[in-house]
Amino acid sequence: EALLDDRKVMTKSSSVDLVTQTDQKVEQLIIQSVKEKFPTHRFIGEESVAAGEPCILTDDPTWIVDPIDGTTNFVHAGCRAVTWYSAVRSLLPQMEFGVVFSCLEDKMFTARRGSGAFCNGEPLQVSGQKDIQRSIIATEFGSNRDPEVVDKMFSSLRNVLCIPVHGMRGAGTAAINMCLVASGCVEAYYEIGMHVWDLAASSLIVSEAGGVLMDVEGGAADLMSRRIVAANNRTIAERIVKEIHPFAPPRDDAPPLQQ
Ligand SMILES: O=P(O)(O)O[C@H]1[C@H](O)[C@@H](O)[C@H](O)[C@@H](O)[C@@H]1O
Numbered sequence: 001e002a003l004l005d006d007r008k009v010m011t012k013s014s015s016v017d018l019v020t021q022t023d024q025k026v027e028q029l030i031i032q033s034v035k036e037k038f039p040t041h042r043f044i045g046e047e048s049v050a051a052g053e054p055c056i057l058t059d060d061p062t063w064i065v066d067p068i069d070g071t072t073n074f075v076h077a078g079c080r081a082v083t084w085y086s087a088v089r090s091l092l093p094q095m096e097f098g099v100v101f102s103c104l105e106d107k108m109f110t111a112r113r114g115s116g117a118f119c120n121g122e123p124l125q126v127s128g129q130k131d132i133q134r135s136i137i138a139t140e141f142g143s144n145r146d147p148e149v150v151d152k153m154f155s156s157l158r159n160v161l162c163i164p165v166h167g168m169r170g171a172g173t174a175a176i177n178m179c180l181v182a183s184g185c186v187e188a189y190y191e192i193g194m195h196v197w198d199l200a201a202s203s204l205i206v207s208e209a210g211g212v213l214m215d216v217e218g219g220a221a222d223l224m225s226r227r228i229v230a231a232n233n234r235t236i237a238e239r240i241v242k243e244i245h246p247f248a249p250p251r252d253d254a255p256p257l258q259q
């Protein structure tokens with residue numbers, strides 16, 4: 001219904017950072033229904049953070065919610081829109097489970113720590129490809145249109161494409177790009193600039209499907225750092241790291257700037 005009805009588009013951090021009433025309603029729906037069952041749990045929700053709520057992990061069980069991942073697709077008649085949420089239980093953070101629902105495809109991706117990853121109940125496994133020259137790589141351009149940042153993104157894109165790889169793709173949603181890695185449809189996904197709610201659920205789905213997560217400079221992945229390489233294996237991830245022009249957006253858990 002919302003795909004047909006909700007055309008009132010608002011903006012957040014910039015004119016290309018879009019939000020609709022459906023993003024806000026879905027987030028409230030998820031938070032309210034979880035709160036009824038788990039009144040002491042905490043939440044990090046994309047639209048709540050946009051409204052001024054803190055983006056901090058504590059030792060308390062915390063649900064990280066992206067009500068629609070791919071709002072730009074949704075606004076442009078729903079190329080692909082996704083509702084998903086995940087839970088995190090510690091400062092490290094230790095993901096307990098992740099859920100990504102690709103509503104137009106009616107695909108429910110799920111993972112629970114130590115129990116594997118699934119799509120509509122069928123087990124997921126990353127691609128076995130070790131040769132990056134026989135790989136497809138996914139990425140996105142996010143919503144930062146600062147020419148210096150765009151130059152860095154294009155330089156990385158050019159470097160990866162010219163390895164050469166079989167192709168580059170982008171679903172318009174970080175969560176689905178990661179699920180494509182988990183499903184073995186693409187070998188890797190990298191991006192700088194997305195947020196913890198874009199990645200939390202699908203990061204567990206990727207690792208439970210046998211994939212690896214890495215920072216764009218090669219260290220351990222840090223979901224608050226707004227940078228990720230998710231790949232089918234370490235060889236492919238490390239090869240991509242060599243080609244990325246890194247930069248560091250403000251962290252999701254950075255203290256708010258003083259006015
Ligand atoms: O649709 P969103 O929940 O805003 O997430 C977007 C994200 O904002 C953007 O930076 C990424 O490039 C997209 O892949 C996300 O899915």
Ligand SMILES: [Mg+2]
Pocket residue numbers: 066068069070174197198
């Ligand atoms: Mg998102």
Ligand SMILES: [Mg+2]
Pocket residue numbers: 023046066067068069070071
């Ligand atoms: Mg969203």
